Amino acid sequence: MKGRFSGCAWRLLGAVLAGALARWCGLGLTAAAAWMIARAAEQPPLVALGLAIVAVRGCAVFKGVFRYAEQLAGHDAALRILAAVRVRLFDALGRERGHGRDASALNGMLSDVDHVQDLLLRALLPASGALLGGGAGLVLVAVVRPGAGPVLAAGLLVAGVLQPCAAALAARRLGAAVAVRRDELAAAGLDLLEGADELAVHGATDGAREAAGRAASRLAKLERRAALVSGTVTAVGFIVQVATAAAVLLSAREAGTVTAAMLALTSLVAVDLVLELGGAAQQAVTSWPAVRRIAALLRTPEPAGSSDPLPPGPLRVDLLGASVRYGARTVLAEVDLQVDRGRRVAVVGPSGAGKSTLLAAISGAVPLDRGSVLLAGSPLSSYAPDDVRRAVCGLAQDAHVFAATVRANLLLARPDATDAELEESVRKARFADDLAALPLGWETPVTPETLSGGQRRRLLLARAFLADPAVLLLDEPTEGLDTATADALTRDLLTSPGGGTLVLVTHRLAALRHADEILVMDGGRVVQRGPHRALASVPGPYRDLLDTELLHAGAPLDPAK
Template identity: 50%
Template sequence: MIGRRHLTGLFWAVAAGTGGELCAVGLIAAAAWLIARAGQHPPLSALALAIVGVRGFALFRGGLRYAERLSGHDAALGVLAGLRVRVYEALRRSMDPHSSPARTGPVGPGPVPRGQGASRKALRDADLVQRMVADVEGVQDLLLRCLLPAAVAWAVALSAIGLSVVLLPAAGAVLAAGILLAGAGLPAVAAVASRSGARRSAGARSDLAVHGLDVARGAADLAAFGATGRFVARADAAAARLERLERRATVVEASVNALGTAVQGLTALAVLWTAQRQGADGVLVTVLSLTALVAVESVLPVAEAARRLIELRPAVRRVTGLLASAPPEADSGSPALGARPGIELVGVRVAYGETVALDGVDLRIPAGRKVAIVGASGAGKSTLLAVLSGEVATDGTVLLAGAPQEDYDPADVRAAVRGLTQDAHVFAASVRANLALARPDATTADLAAAARRAGLLGWITALPAGWDTPITGDRLSGGQRQRLLLARALLADPPVLLLDEPAEGLDLTTADRLVTDLLGDGRTVVLVTHRLAPLAAADEIVVLDRGKVAQRGSHDELVDKAGPYRDLWEAESLQSGYSADVKTW
C-alpha cells in the first residue's frame, strides 16, 4: 500500500518528529540544569554551555517539528493519491463481470447459484462514494494521526529512558515503568473502551442518516398521510441514541486523558523520590524529574492514536479487502468485436441473492433483428438488457459474434451493446454536455439529428439558452428526461441498441410513434416495453414470466395463440379503447 519513496518520507518524518521531541526534552533538561545550577552561584562561564543549549534546543525544536509536518504530510498525501487511484481501479475491476475469475460459477453458499450482478450493483449504489472518499481518507488518518505520532512518541520515550538509565539507572527504571503505563497500558484501555462504542456509534450514525433522510425527502408524503410526527420521533430517537453514545465516548476520552496526566505527575514524583533516595545531587534530581515529566508527556498521544486506530479499523479493512479481492486486469489480447455482432444467450441465469431474476433464458439475436422483451413487472426484462451489455454476470453463456462475451475487452462490449437503460443519469450540466457525453466530437447537427429523432428538438430550441441551457434531472418532466436520455443513446450510435422503456412518460400516440420509428432502425434493437401496440414492427417478441421465457414469436403469432401475450394485449386494447380482435393498427 505504501511505496518506497513514501516510506522514506515517513521515515524522515519520524526522524524529524523524534528529533523535535528530543529537543523538547533537552530543552527542559538543560533549563532545569541551568536553574538548579544557577542557584549555586557558579561563575557565568560555567553556565554558558547550558545557555547556548537552551537556545539551540528551542530553535531546533521548531525547525524539526516543521520538517516533520512537511515530510509526514507529503508522504501521507502521496500515499493517499496513489491509493485513490488503486481503489478506483479495484472498484472498476470489481464491477466488471468480465474480469472476474468466478464469473461462471456460484460465488456464494446456498442452494441458488448466484450471479455477481447483485453484489456489484450493491457496491456501485451504496458503497462507492463511501469507499472512494471516507475510507481512503481513513488511511491518511492512520498514517498521520496514529502511526506517525506513536512512532515518534516511542522513539522519544526510549531515548529519554536511555538517558535516565545512563545518569541514574534506578531513576531510569522508574521512568520506564511510567512510560510503559502511559504509552502501552492507557492506549490498551482506550482501545478496549472505544471498540464497542465505535461500533455502536457507527450504527447509530447510520440510523440517524437513514431516518433523517426519510423525513427530509418524504416530507410532503408524511405531511399528507399525517405521519410526520411518528417519523420525526424515529429520527429524534436515533439522534438521542447517538448523543448518548458520543457523550459516553467523550467521558472515556476525558478519563483516559486525566489518567495520563496523573501517570505523568506520579512518574515525575517517583523519579524525584528515587533519585533523592539514591543520593543524587540536587541538580541531577531536578534534571531527572523534569525529564521524566516531559518524556511521559510525549507518549500521552499514543492513547488517542489507539482510540483513533480502533475507529479507523473498519475503513482500513474495507480498503485492503477491496484491493486484495479485486480481480486482475482483463487480458489485453482480446479479439476485436465486429461492426454488426450477433448475440446468443444459452441457459442464462442471474440471481440477486436469493431472488432469481433470469432462469435458463435462451435467445438468438442475429445482427439487424428487432427484439421486444415484454412481461410483468419484475419478470427480468431489465436484467436481460444488463446481461446483454455485460453489466451483470451470469451463470450461462453469452456469445457475441460467436465468441464468449468475456473474451472481449469489456470496454468494447459496452461500446457495441448499449443504449437507454433504467439507471441512466441526467447530469447537472448543459443540454449539449448531457448529450455530447455519448459522443464528445458530435457537431450541433449530430446533436440535433439525435434530438429530433427522440422528439426533443422543439423543446431544446425553445429553451432560454438553447443547447447551452443548464439542466438538472429533477427539473425535467418524466417524458423530457426519457427523451433526453434516448437522444444520448441514439447519438452514441451502437451496433446493438438497448432500449428500456424509451417512451415512458409520453402520451400514447407519441410513444407508439416513437417506438415504431425506433423499431424501423437498420441496426439490432432490443426493446423492453410495457406497451404492446407498436410491437407489430418487431421481428420477435419474447415474453418473460418470473425469469423464464413464457412465449416467443411475432406480434401476429402471439395474438393468435392463447397465452400471456394475448391476455396482455386484450387488457391493453380494452384500456386504449380498441377492439381486442384488432391485431395491428
C-alpha cells in the same frame, strides 16, 4: 495501482520521519531550555550559555517546520491512499454486480473508507511519532545519567503499554455498546417521525415518546461512562508523567542541579509523547473493523489479465439457457436468444416478466446462475470488462441524469464528440426542438425545473446514441412521452439505417411491425417469438397485449393493420 500505493508508502514514511524529527526537536528544546535556565541561575559568563541559546532557537524553529512537514506529507499520503482505495473499491463493487449491494450498503462502505484516513492520521502517525520520540528521550536520559534510564523506562512502559491497552479495551467495550444504543435511539426517533399518524390514531404516541426517552437515557448513561473512562485514563497518564519526572529527578540529584533539572523535564516530555499511544490505540480499535471490511472486499478476485479483442461493428448476441435467481425467485428461466449482427429485436411483456433482467444479463451487469452469454461467438468473460461495457450499453430504466449542463451530460458518453455528432444524437432522440427552446441551449443546467421527465428521458436516449455501442440496449426509451412521439421514436429506432445490434424493451406495440423479431416474456420465460404480423394473427400473449393497447387507444381490434 501498485505504483500509486508504493508512492504513497514513501510519502507516509516521509511523514513518519518528519514527525520523529519534530518530536526530537521538542525534546532538544526542553533539554536545552532546562539546562540553560538551571545554569543561568548559577550566573555563569554569557558565553557559557551561547550554545544552549542557539540550541533553543534552532529546536524551536525546526520543531514547527518538521511538524508542518509531517502534517503536509501525512495528509497528502492519506488522501492519495484514499483515492486509490476508492478506485479499487468501485472496481470490486463492479465485479460484485448483482450480489445485492444497495445504496445504503454502498454508503456504509464509503463511510468505512473514511476510517482508513483516521487509522493513518490519528493512529499510525501519532503512534510512530510517540514511539520514536519516547525512545529518543529514553536514550538521552540513559546516556547522560545511566542510573535514571531504568526509572524512565518503567514510566514509559506504564504510559506506553498499560495505559494504551486500558484505553483500547475501554474503547472496544463501550464503543460497541454505544453503537447499539445509538441504533436503538435512531429507530425510536424514526418511528416517532414516520409513524406519527398511526401512533396518534391508536393513542400510542406517549408510549413511543417514553420509549425514545428511555433509549436516549441509556445512550446518555453510556456516553457519560465513556467520558469518565477517558478522563480517568487521561488523569492516570498525568499522574504517571509527574511521578516519572519526580523519580528521575530524585535518581539524578547526585549529578547536580543543572543535570537533574534537565533530565527531569526531558522525562516529562518523553512520557507526554508516549501518552499519545492511548489516543492512537482508541482510534485503531474504532477504525480496525471498518478497515477489515474494506480489505475483505478488495480481496475480490480481479479479472484475468489476458482477454480477446472485440471485433468491430455490430456484434452477434447469444443467450444459451440463461437463468437468473434473486433469492428464492427465478427472474430468468432457461432463456435462449439469438440476435444476429445489426438485427433489431423487441422484448415485450407484463411488468415483472424479466425484460430488464434480460438486458442486464446481456451486458453482464447481472451474473447468470446457469447458462451463458456469448458476444460475437465468445463468452463475455473472454473479453476485458471495460471493452464489454463500452460495446454493450445503452439506456437503462434507472439511468441517471447528472446535475450538469445538457452538453456535459451528453459528453459523458463520448468526451471527444464534435458539435455535429452532438446535434445528430439529439436529432435522433427527437430532442432537438426541446433543446432549441431551452433558455441557455446546450449550456442549460439540467434540473427538474428546466427539463420535464420526458425531456430527461430523451436526453438520456441521445447520450446512448452518442455512445454508438456495438450492441445498443434500450429499456423503455419512450417512457414519459406522449403516444404519438413514443410511436414515432420507436419506429425510427427500428427502421433507421446504420447503428449497432439493437435489443429494445418497450410497452408500446404499435410500431413493432418494423422489428426483425419480437420476444414475448412472462414469468422470466420467453413464451412467444416471431415477427409482428405472425404473432398478431394468432391468439396468444402478444395478441392479448396488442388488443389491450388498441382498446386503450380507442382503435378497432384489427392487428393485421
